[in-house]
Amino acid sequence: MSEIKFSKEHEWIKLEGEVATIGITKHATEMLGDIVFAELPEKGSKIEKDGTAGVVESTKAASDVYTPLSGEVIDTNQKIVDDPAKINEDPEDTAWFFKLKLKDKSEMDSLMNKEEYDKFAKESNS
Amino acid sequence: MKETSLINLHKSNGAKLVEFAGYNMPIQYPDGILKEHRFTRTKSGIFDVSHMGQLFIYGDDILTKDLEKIFPIDLQNLKINQSKYSFLMNENGGIFDDLIITKISKGYMIILNAACKINDYKILKEKLNDSYKLELKENLSLIALQGPGAKNILGKIIPETTNLKFMHGGDFNYNNFNLYVTRSGYTGEDGFEISIPNEIAENFTKILLINGSKLIGLGARDTLRLEAGLCLYGNDLDTETTPIEANLKWAISKKRIDDQYPGSEVIKKQFFSGVKKLRVGIKPDTKVIARANTKIYNDDNKEIGKITSGTFGPSVEYPISMGYIDNNYSSIDTKIFLEIRGKKIAANVCKLPFYQKNYLKEI
Numbered sequence: 338m339s340e341i342k343f344s345k346e347h348e349w350i351k352l353e354g355e356v357a358t359i360g361i362t363k364h365a366t367e368m369l370g371d372i373v374f375a376e377l378p379e380k381g382s383k384i385e386k387d388g389t390a391g392v393v394e395s396t397k398a399a400s401d402v403y404t405p406l407s408g409e410v411i412d413t414n415q416k417i418v419d420d421p422a423k424i425n426e427d428p429e430d431t432a433w434f435f436k437l438k439l440k441d442k443s444e445m446d447s448l449m450n451k452e453e454y455d456k457f458a459k460e461s462n463s
Numbered sequence: 464m465k466e467t468s469l470i471n472l473h474k475s476n477g478a479k480l481v482e483f484a485g486y487n488m489p490i491q492y493p494d495g496i497l498k499e500h501r502f503t504r505t506k507s508g509i510f511d512v513s514h515m516g517q518l519f520i521y522g523d524d525i526l527t528k529d530l531e532k533i534f535p536i537d538l539q540n541l542k543i544n545q546s547k548y549s550f551l552m553n554e555n556g557g558i559f560d561d562l563i564i565t566k567i568s569k570g571y572m573i574i575l576n577a578a579c580k581i582n583d584y585k586i587l588k589e590k591l592n593d594s595y596k597l598e599l600k601e602n603l604s605l606i607a608l609q610g611p612g613a614k615n616i617l618g619k620i621i622p623e624t625t626n627l628k629f630m631h632g633g634d635f636n637y638n639n640f641n642l643y644v645t646r647s648g649y650t651g652e653d654g655f656e657i658s659i660p661n662e663i664a665e666n667f668t669k670i671l672l673i674n675g676s677k678l679i680g681l682g683a684r685d686t687l688r689l690e691a692g693l694c695l696y697g698n699d700l701d702t703e704t705t706p707i708e709a710n711l712k713w714a715i716s717k718k719r720i721d722d723q724y725p726g727s728e729v730i731k732k733q734f735f736s737g738v739k740k741l742r743v744g745i746k747p748d749t750k751v752i753a754r755a756n757t758k759i760y761n762d763d764n765k766e767i768g769k770i771t772s773g774t775f776g777p778s779v780e781y782p783i784s785m786g787y788i789d790n791n792y793s794s795i796d797t798k799i800f801l802e803i804r805g806k807k808i809a810a811n812v813c814k815l816p817f818y819q820k821n822y823l824k825e826i
Binding site: 395 | 490495751
């Protein structure tokens with residue numbers, strides 16, 4: 338069974354075994370507008386919880402992508418680098434950003450479930 | 464916050480509203496900036512630019528002479544209903560505002576940037592010594608209709624407008640109201656700017672919508688003007704920059720180069736001897752976007768300039784920027800480096816505009 342969690346920086350995290358797939362939420366894409374550029378962390382790099390792990394840019398502005406968890410980047414989604422519009426089209430599934438081999442699974446505990454995130458997103462929007 | 468007469472139409476069309484120059488303005492509609500941009504380039508877009516100043520100065524030939532003491536253009540040879548791009552400058556040739564001045568039968572109409580209009584009015588009133596009547600009209604809206612389909616759509620409503628030449632205007636009757644329409648715009652497309660009484664602006668815009676045009680927000684207006692290589696006041700032009708440095712020498716009248724106007728000494732010197740910094744187009748080698756305030760370096764890591772506008776060009780489909788660069792590096796294809804998020808990104812000086820309209824494809 339996979340478990341989906343959410344961060345306050347508007348990322349979604351899908352955990353399968355020791356590996357977390359991370360992307361940005363639909364709510365985040367709606368706030369950003371049309372995404373025209375994406376930069377991802379390097380495969381094999383080790384990243385720390387709450388550190389920057391990439392960039393997305395809309396026509397209007399650049400925004401950092403943070404990692405909600407620590408670990409080693411074992412895969413990145415080249416498709417969204419080649420065609421950033423995919424992030425707006427299917428943010429919470431095929432347009433994932435990177436996969437992490439987790440350093441400390443307990444970091445998952447501080448993340449929100451869907452219900453909590455929806456409430457958080459609604460409040461941060463107003 | 465001020466609102467234009469189209470505020471309800473913006474809201475009912477789902478606009479995302481933001482504060483711009485003291486006005487509550489649509490940045491985009493549900494389609495988003497990319498689609499709005501491309502719709503304007505292929506069909507036609509409606510832009511509410513009612514926040515811009517519509518200044519009328521009434522007078523005769525003496526007014527023309529007095530305005531030539533302020534603006535660096537040849538107004539004596541400007542025909543009635545003809546428009547020219549010009550500048551209001553300070554004593555150093557720095558730009559208070561860039562504007563469009565049109566000769567009308569009773570004097571002049573000047574279209575001013577929203578953020579500058581009050582200051583412009585004060586400067587002009589003072590320079591003209593209260594000798595003329597100046598009116599910054601609040602009872603008029605300004606609607607731009609831009610794109611290859613603009614001519615046909617406006618032609619259905621006011622057929623005579625299709626005969627207007629570029630940078631020319633005229634008075635037109637619409638339901639017994641007078642509209643002043645010019646063939647102009649700021650998108651790099653064919654189009655019109657329509658000065659229209661507030662009370663009929665919404666109704667008129669609805670008719671443009673029924674005829675197949677769409678409302679376009681300020682977000683796409685910015686990507687359109689940047690692809691067309693046009694300056695945005697506050698980004699690419701300011702009181703520290705002269706028109707010659709801004710690569711807008713073409714807008715300075717050579718015939719009047721020996722005349723006196725604010726900044727004329729600096730302008731004359733730069734006109735003939737050149738400038739230290741120059742506005743150029745810049746294209747990064749990668750897909751990364753170089754935005755305003757990005758520093759520019761040469762291959763020896765020496766800082767040689769700064770980006771003033773940058774975005775992704777939705778029609779050219781690559782990142783586009785403009786900036787000011789040491790004139791030694793301003794020739795096309797010069798290799799430069801941009802510092803973005805701590806990394807040096809290779810880029811090239813390139814020709815403007817980024818987007819060249821193909822008039823043969825006009826619909």
